[in-house]
Amino acid sequence: MKVLLATQKPFAAAAVKGIKEIVEAAGHELVTLEKYAEQADFVAAAADADAIIVRSDKVTAEVVEAAKNLKIVVRAGAGFDNLDLAACTAHNVVAMNTPGQNSNAVAELAIAMMIFMARTQFTPATGTEIQGKTIGIQAFGNVGRLVGKKAEALGMKVKAIDPFLTAEQIIAGGAEPAASLEELYSSCDYVSIHIPATPQTIKSIGYDIVTKMPKGATLVNTARKEVIDEEGLAKALEERTDLKYITDVAPDNLAELQEKFGLRVFATPKKMGAQTSEANVNAGLAAARQICDFFATGCTKFQLNK
């Protein structure tokens, strides 16, 4: 079988080597397409692939339709808003992700960005400490729980909310359950967002909820830019000159935000939450193993389009 590794943002060399070893040991062939310039390059490369591994690369209906031999697509990572699941289902393609494999890298970045912002983006201006502050985790999944653990170790009080978890499950994960999203935002110095981009969550965080945050608060987004109502956020930052926004998923209006709000807004130049060698190896090798297992035994653990 031909396995295509299509990554516009390439994996670390160690991950690519490990993926190749797994695929070849199972008797398959690995083809790589890295740093491609156009979506058309991905569509063309997919034409004879039996399996595809991607990161945030867009597996559109066009890709799925072009890939006549395609049987399985694995998103090496957590969020699968880049996969057209309906198109996969329509063409009998199994779609999977690799939940949890890159979570630690994202959680470390969330904490790093909080400290970076608390210390005035490493300028000489007087900053603050995160010890003794309260962090609210919006969605207490793999990444959210790790952010909570690390924040607690740094002396923060940890609160969380998750529509899919009971209060007991949140307590068991080491956080105090918030009664509502409003309560989370209004009682936390930092709110760290870990929700996926879905029709329900897109543009769900805007002016009303952000302005509930207490004086001097910071909103941290290592999830998806789409969950932010960018106009609402800009309005909130305009009115509340004490609020800050740090993100690993730059908003479309970043230039406007940075011009207006200077050091109160920070965005990484390119999404880098999962960009560690360890996360690349964990997620990449998991994806390769899932594909080989699927071909060998029909295993569909982690299938998203059931």
Ligand code: 3PG
């Ligand atoms: C994920 O959903 O796993 C993260 O956002 C990482 O995405 P990336 O593989 O494009 O860096």
